[in-house]
Amino acid sequence: MTIAQHLEHTLLKPEATVEDIMLLCRQAKEQALLGVCVNPCYVALARHLLSGTDVKVVTVVGFPLGATFSEVKALEAKMAVEAHADEIDMVMNIAAFKTGDYAAVVSDIRSVVEAAKPFPVKVIIEACLLTDAEKRTACRLVAEGGATFVKTSTGFNQGGATVGDVELLAAEAKKYGLKVKAAGGIRDAATAQAMLDAGAERIGTSAGHKIAAGEA
Template sequence: MTTDTSIAALIDHTLLRPDATPDQIAALCDQARAHGFKSVCVTAIHVPYCAAALRGTQVLTCTVVGFPLGASPTCVKVLETEWAIAHGAREIDMVLSVGDLIAGNHDTVRDDIAAVKKACGDHCLKVIFETCLLTPAQIETACRLSVEAGADFVKTSTGFSSGGATIDAVALMARTVGPDIGVKASGGIATRSDALAMIAAGATRIGASKSIAITTI
């Protein structure tokens, strides 16, 4: 068996469970190096270890901000981002303020994203929508606000709500943001066929914990 490197290069190898142990995080980094994944995506407490373990490799350290609810004040999201980058994170996946989006408080949502992007500087910012909670029109609005705020990617899901990535949501996001903004499909992607379907729909990054199974051929 070999690794499909074309898919591996699109995968954020993810472990965000609250019971993740240091040994499991170490294994995550070992797997990412061995298979050539794009990044490891971990909670902030594990960022310093991952950044050190992956130094000198092409694998990036990614972390989450305002996770999983998106309900933290903007100043807290900014502080999380600054701390994570100072300790070696190179990509930030933030959860937007879902309730504000649904309520139509678009300036609040845009300003929240823009503040985190400013804290990211040149580092990649992905904005998590939690698409399972949104209508198609709200997904389109979230895409527009993310682009206006300077985000680099839009992302479907945390994996901790009532649903994950869907083909329809990914396709809608890709159409809305256009070719210059990435689309990350995350949540429930467990097989190679799942990943290929998301890529065909427009995903340019995949968030997964079953990354080895997805990329083994």
């Protein structure tokens, strides 16, 4: 499997235009990337642009804070699937997690997983805000909620993916049959490969086309 087949070419900036999404999808097609990751309002457009290809359309839910109502997250997921998203990346309720209300965290995840069925859900735990012990606990809760992946970061907080975090999450995720997505600050092939070597299955990056083309 080439590095391109692990890459989700990502554009989640609030100022992204239709033209930007068109370019993102064209780059993903040209480099045969695994997928694109776009905001919910662009799911239908991305699906149209990628029709007839194997490039997946991934979108985000409760992004980037994770602090909205579970019912709203579930509705976002349902609408995204109806617009033909292939995968959902949701943000964990970090406030509930930090408070110790693990039941609420699991319920929040499960509500999105149920709304997105049969499509996979990745849970962004925002690792830069968690201790190592909390990262391990988060993996367990992600599994209990029925998600498929644990994801390091939104890329909108104080830190992105690190090799150390990916190694820790991969070791813990293995216990639960989870996969790991590394995202946030991955801008070149060397860093992407280091994340894969550390145990990541997926890479979220805004430089996906450059990495696959050997330009970054």
